[in-house]
Amino acid sequence: MLLxxxxxxxxxxxxxxxxxxxxxxxxxxxxxTFAPCKPGVYQWTAQVKSAAGEVLSEAHKARFYPTDELAQDRP
Structure with a gap:
């Protein structure tokens, strides 16, 4: 499963x-998702889960909106 x-x-x-x-x-x-409406840093979080719901892996990617430039990853 992917969250x-x-x-x-x-x-x-x-x-x-x-x-x-x-x-x-x-x-x-x-x-x-709800569309971003004001400029700022937005972050995607992706979690891969096992069939039992255990988190197997997690990744983050932050971007500035509306420029779509990469922002420093945030925990």
């Missing part, structure tokens, strides 16, 4: 838990 979440600071902008496709690629439009 994707978009946040700005402590504010969660949306995300959801999805099964991982066999090819490992999520098609466009697979998940929904």
């Amino acid at each position: 994707l979440t978009l946040t700005q600071g402590v504010r969660e902008m949306g995300g959801q838990e999805l099964p991982i496709p066999e090819d490992g690629v999520l098609p466009a439009g697979t998940f929904r």
